[in-house]
Amino acid sequence: MPCAVNETRAWADSFLDELVQLGKGNVVVQRFDPNADKAVKDKATRVGVKPLELRSQSSTSLSVDVHWQGLRFVYANGTEMVHGGHTDCTFYGTEGTIECSRGHVRAYRGEDPKAADDATLLEPPHGGEIPLPRNASHIDDFLRAIREGRDPICTAETGHRTATICQLCNIGYEIGKPLAWNPAAERFTGAHAAEANALTTRSVRRHA
Numbered sequence: 471m472p473c474a475v476n477e478t479r480a481w482a483d484s485f486l487d488e489l490v491q492l493g494k495g496n497v498v499v500q501r502f503d504p505n506a507d508k509a510v511k512d513k514a515t516r517v518g519v520k521p522l523e524l525r526s527q528s529s530t531s532l533s534v535d536v537h538w539q540g541l542r543f544v545y546a547n548g549t550e551m552v553h554g555g556h557t558d559c560t561f562y563g564t565e566g567t568i569e570c571s572r573g574h575v576r577a578y579r580g581e582d583p584k585a586a587d588d589a590t591l592l593e594p595p596h597g598g599e600i601p602l603p604r605n606a607s608h609i610d611d612f613l614r615a616i617r618e619g620r621d622p623i624c625t626a627e628t629g630h631r632t633a634t635i636c637q638l639c640n641i642g643y644e645i646g647k648p649l650a651w652n653p654a655a656e657r658f659t660g661a662h663a664a665e666a667n668a669l670t671t672r673s674v675r676r677h678a
Contacts, residue, residue: 541642543635553639556583566591641669 540553558571566579566588577591595601603623605611615622624632634656642649650660658666 541639543638568592637670641666644669 542553543551545551557569557574559569561568561570562581566577567581567583567585568577568591569575569583575592576587578585578588579591605623608622608624611624612622631653638649638651645662645666647662647665649658649662649666651657652659657663657670
């Protein structure tokens with residue numbers, strides 16, 4: 471599991487341990503460490519996963535640990551999205567960086583998370599910029615959308631495409647090879663397509 475900070479890794483390990491206990495033998499968690507397993511390191515390298523040096527400093531010492539970023543998505547326009555990081559979502563732009571998660575938004579110049587906050591990057595859009603809706607609850611917004619006769623902030627298409635990315639990520643980790651996805655046909659194409667497409671669905675249990 472790629473995690474960029476020790477706190478996140480500790481939280482994930484605790485959560486997975488609870489799942490194993492609740493599963494009572496039906497849940498198995500596999501952990502892969504590219505630093506200790508050459509086969510995993512080679513597999514990670516093939517799909518564009520890169521090592522990341524993280525520095526941790528105390529009053530008496532400075533240590534550098536090598537962590538691995540997660541699977542890398544490259545869009546047709548060149549935009550890259552990497553799974554794993556020190557917060558839920560991190561956007562790197564020409565003017566600076568914006569981090570956001572549930573209940574957390576901060577911005578700073580450059581790409582160093584230790585940089586001072588810069589509130590000017592979070593000012594309301596102006597000129598030709600497109601404002602995005604802010605919403606505290608998808609459930610509340612969905613109910614209001616019904617009453618107001620409009621689409622919710624997260625439409626069915628948005629939800630579908632979001633879930634698709636998660637599944638593509640899982641398939642990428644499982645196969646461990648570069649893959650090409652056609653979003654219009656919603657199928658893998660090119661090398662390893664047959665192997666990947668076989669994982670896009672599974673047999674459905676029969677019901678009486």
